[in-house]
Structure formats: C-alpha cells, structure tokens
Amino acid sequence: MVQPSDRLITIIGGSGFLGRHIVRALARRGYRIRVGCRRPDLAGHLQPLGNPGQIMMVQANVRYPASLTAACAGAYAVINLTGVLYSAGAQSFDAVHTFGAEASARAATNAKARLFIQMSAIGADPNSGAAYARSKAEGERRAREQFPGAIVLRPSIVFGPEDSFFNRFADMARFAPFLPLIGGGETRFAPVFAGDIGEAVARLIDRGDADGKTYELGGPEVLSFRQLMAFTLDTIERKRLLVTVPWSVAKLQAAVLGLLPKPLLTLDQVELLKTDNVVSAAARREHRTLEGLGITPQGIEGIVPGYLYRYRKAGQFTAPKGIPE
Secondary structure, X not given: OOOOOOOEEEEEOOOOHHXXXXXXXXXXXXXXXXXXXXXXXHOHHHHHHOOOOOEEEEEXXXXXXXXXXXXXXXXXXXXXXXOOOOOEOOEOHHHHHHHHHHHHHHHHHHOOOOEEEEEOOOOOOOOOOOHHHHHHHHHHHHHHHHOOOOEEEEEOOEEOOOOOOHHHHHHHHOOOOEEEEEOOOOOEEOOEEHHHHHHHHHHHHHHOOOOOOEEEEOOOOOEEHHHHHHHHHHHHOOOOEEEEEOHHHHHHHHHHHOOOOOOOOOHHHHHHOOOOEOOOHHXXXXXXXXXXXXXXXXXXXXXXXXXXXXXXXXXXXOOOOOOOO
C-alpha cells in the first residue's frame, strides 16, 4: 500500500502527454500533486491516476507570473514541462521556453522549494540554427539564474500511447502513398519511453538533491529516421514507399506548410533534423542518463505495437503475419 506523503509537488504544464506519465509515477509514491495548466477543466483525466484528493488541477500560465506564484506556494518540488513545437502568436518559443522557464524557476525560489526540474530537449544549444533549440538553451540558462541548483532533463524523442511521433506517421501511412525522409532520413534518434522519464523525475525527487546537473535521457537503441519509419510501417503492416526529400525541397515545403494554423512542417523543424538527437558520450561517462539513475530504459519494440495496432487495416482484428485472412 502506498504511504501518503505530506510533500507537495507542483507540475507546471502537467496536463499533457508527458505530464500524465510523471503524475502517475509521483502518485504511486504517495506525493501530493498540484498540476498547473491553462485549462484545468480539461485535465480531469489525471485524477484517476491517484487516490481521491491526491491530485489537484489549478489554473496557471507561464506568461502570467502571478499564477505561477499561486501554483507553487508550499511546494517541495516544482517541475516545468511547458513547451511548444512551433511559435504561434502569444505561444512563442521565447514566451514559453525562455520567459516561461525563468518565471517558473523564480516562482520555485520564492516558494522556497527544495527542487526545481526544467524539462528541455537534447539538442538545446545557444548556437543552433533552430530557434527551438536556442530558446530551450536560453530557458535552461535563465532557470539556473533564478534557481542555481536547477536540474535540467534533456530527452530524445519521446514515445508512448499518446505520442505525436509514431501516431502521427502511422496515421499518415493510412492514406499517403509514401512517407517522406527529409535529408535521406539519416538523422539519428534515441527514442525514450515517457514512462521511463516519469520514473526518472520521481527518483530525482525521492533523492532530493538539487545537484544542478543536466541529464540526457535516451532509450536503449539509436535508430535513424529511416529505420523508425520502416519500423512504423512494419508494425502497422502497411507497405508504403520511403521517399528521400532533399534538404532544399524540404525547406520549400516547410516555407509553405509553416503558414498553416497547425503546421505539419516548419523551417525550424527542418533545421533541427540536421543534427542527431542522441545521448552524448559525456553524459554516459558522467552517468547523467537513465542508466545513471538506476533505470533500465525500455525499447520501442516492446511498447509501440501495443498502441499502433489501431492503424492496421482491420485494427485489432488484423490477422497476425503468416496466418491467412
């Protein structure tokens, strides 16, 4: 039986895909959890992850520091998960990744929190050609100015039942005759399970050490984009062409698609694909990884088929390979 804890954990932006896995990991340990999000009325899916009264949603927006102050009051630890994949109006990279990280860390300091954890991304780099990566790096810097012992987590591409990677391309393969491989699909990734990130966060909070380190979180395999697309097609049992899209063509496509309200591809994302998204040798050497936290990362083969089956021709009723339909 889980023993209730009197320690309160505030998760800013915790109602999304990654947030629910972190909430689940913390709830299993008995922590009290306060989830700050823009629309708490749409975050009811989190409450069944804990006991009655253990998880509470409150209104908070990183663009409004006063709301963060209220959300962080009395917190033992504060986690900032807010992030956007593209800049759009008020939800710009600077507003969310940079100002948001700074404001969240300041709220944690003012609340006298023991820990502050900033969710960033592998590839965060102040010198990157991508605004996304630059804003993430600047957010890390500003967070540490406000909370010197801030812990930064940099995951590679994250997968899980609600992910926007495997689900997106599997859905595309239902209708499109091919899947695009930007730049030939040679960019490498270390896909990491959202549940493993949740466990990493929980272990860092259990430990209670504001060590100020940057942890790089990746799965057990390093795979190219081409390999990930081939795996997706094999999992959903559909045959589609994998077509190489040169960088120059990808930029032209992104320039047009980036004008959509919810762009399928942006120039910034094309720029990001020019750099491998894997755990560095330094992080492995210094044990700033999942393995360094005592976690054995789970691979895609044991998890992804469990939620991509719905994209097969007949969904769960598709006959297994080798068995006549």
